[in-house]
Amino acid sequence: MSSLPESKMNTIIDDQVYFQKRTFFDADRTKSIDFRMKQLNHLENMIRNNETEILTALSKDLGKPAFEAYTSEIGVLYKEIQEAKKHLRLWMKPTKVKTPLILHPSSSYMLKEPLGVVLIIGPWNYPFQLLLAPVIGAIAAGNCIVLKPSDQTPHISQLIYELIHQTFASDFISVVLGDGANVGDQLLERFRFDHVFFTGSPGVGRHIAMKAAAQLVPVTLELGGKSPVIVEKSANLDVAAKRIVWSKFFNAGQTCVCPDYLLIQEEVKNEFITLLKKHIRSFFGEDAMKSKSYGRIINDRRMDTLRGLMSQGTIIHGGRIEETHHYIEPTLIDDVTLEDDIMKEEIFGPLLPIMTYRTQEEAVAIIRKNRYPLALYLYTESSSVESFFMEKVEFGGGCINNGMVHLMNAQLPFGGVGGSGIGAYHGKHSFDRFSHTKSIVKTSTRLDPSLRYAPYTEKKLRIAKHYFSK
Incomplete structure (x- = not known):
């Protein structure tokens, strides 16, 4: 070239x-x-x-x-x-x-x-x-x-x-x-x-x-926006963890529709974090920097931004940075709050902040702090939970028990809502x-009804009222 x-x-x-x-x-x-x-x-x-x-x-x-x-x-x-x-x-x-x-x-x-x-x-x-x-x-x-x-x-x-x-x-x-x-x-x-x-x-x-x-x-x-991934207690936790690791760390997290943060129901949090760590290792090995399946960060400026976001909360997996290689390890971050910068801006990198919720209403309240996400992902085996989140949250598009794959269906429109597009x-x-x-009405000239033409009469008005009131 x-x-x-x-x-x-x-x-x-x-x-x-x-x-x-x-x-x-x-x-x-x-x-x-x-x-x-x-x-x-x-x-x-x-x-x-x-x-x-x-x-x-x-x-x-x-x-x-x-x-x-x-x-x-x-x-x-x-x-x-x-x-x-x-x-x-x-x-x-x-x-x-x-x-x-x-x-x-x-x-x-x-x-x-x-x-x-x-x-x-x-x-x-x-x-x-x-x-x-x-x-x-x-x-x-x-x-x-x-x-x-x-x-x-x-x-x-x-x-x-x-x-x-x-x-x-x-x-x-x-x-x-x-x-x-x-x-x-x-x-x-x-x-x-x-x-x-x-x-x-x-x-x-x-x-x-x-x-x-x-x-x-x-x-x-x-x-874009802060796209949540919600894991409800009835979910198939192992499958959910595998699919979230894939969708979050694809392209090193530099995807506008990747899960931006995890909302995990309190009862299953510890078990689920263990599964996330397991699948990170199974995908990328003990050292993801050596993996041929893991990408890199676009430039130094993005590296600086992500390093700043990593200073908040508690890193419970990953966290390693190699500046010269534009590498940031797949990272899980616990103990974040809605006041932290990492929960106020789209991350666009391999950092997954974790927040817990007890009730569905509490989860919706958290999501609405960053309203109108581009995507939403829900993992659940409950049809009533599915209906609740689909009806309560405004978002561009998303998946149930999967992540990002809605983009692959050309029959579905892809776009945001509100601030996400x-x-x-x-x-x-x-x-x-x-x-x-272009909207077209084509009218024949063989007939030319006089109803709409002046002079207007009481009879014409009655006909018009009859038509428009039906």
Whole structure:
């Protein structure tokens, strides 16, 4: 893979980045199903032909084990592309709806049309998948696209730049590199995109939303929050511990939907902590730093943040830090309170704070201190407990007796609620996210009832009242 010139890594935005795409879109080049299917095939082939390079770049940036990188960054994209290709013709088809009698003789239908030129801004934790997954929906819906990868993952961002520019015409899709804040602000201030799709932190998401609002540009914000995992006393504790260890320490805890903290019912706390420790050792060995199945922290700044959070509570497992390797051991932390910093911000690392609860109401009260999590995970064998938490807690999405796997079902929309996000995508929801639904009433001219025309009479009013009161 060739190196990018230094000037490319500090891109000054060229007007062509935007205006070529506007011209391309206005010429209706993206609207046929043949064009869209061809571009989806190009994207799929681009990924398949470069799997080794993608995995290598992800390892360099994040120390991702090949299995984790393939399943979470590559495999899920194949499934999303296949879903789009399989159903695209149906998604594009006009949808007929019922027409009220008062509009007779008319028919009604909805048309899906592309938004235009869209901006997609990706994060650093899953820098390949979370940038390209929305691209699938944007292509399927017939849009032109500007991509902004994370500047914190230089190897995969550089690779994305090269692959996209080798695969697609630049007036259809292009990539802009450089410092995230500066480049993002340039793009949002100089051009009016038809949609902005951002995945990242709530703070940056708020800034992007304000910039977009100045031009009345709609946004999708995939953010985060403190996602609880609740273990109720009826749960299969061994299975729960195994699945929580997997979901918490996948990508070294740098996942927006991983369990952020554990709420364990008091009666089973000690037994469950023993099981957590057992499965940490069974997954990663006695020294996780030597494990080929355990990732690394993104950078020094993140290391500093996590080290500060580890100073609170009592470490009951793990805690080892190796600065030069960006390594933090899978760590369990007990004796935390809601006043500690670790319970006030999203952790984004391999630290699992533990809190206990006695009653379901107490658990809900704890969760509501960090309201609207992106995900919630509940381990229980009780249907009544399941119903209670599903009804009482507002959250984006989640699992019962599992963790994170709801993202793998393209039939389910993925997105947050409240402070954890605006809008959802995946599968048809991605197509809808990047489409406008145009509503049409088509009326025949063979008949032309006079009811709605002046002059208005008492008889017409009686007919109208009869119709609208039913």
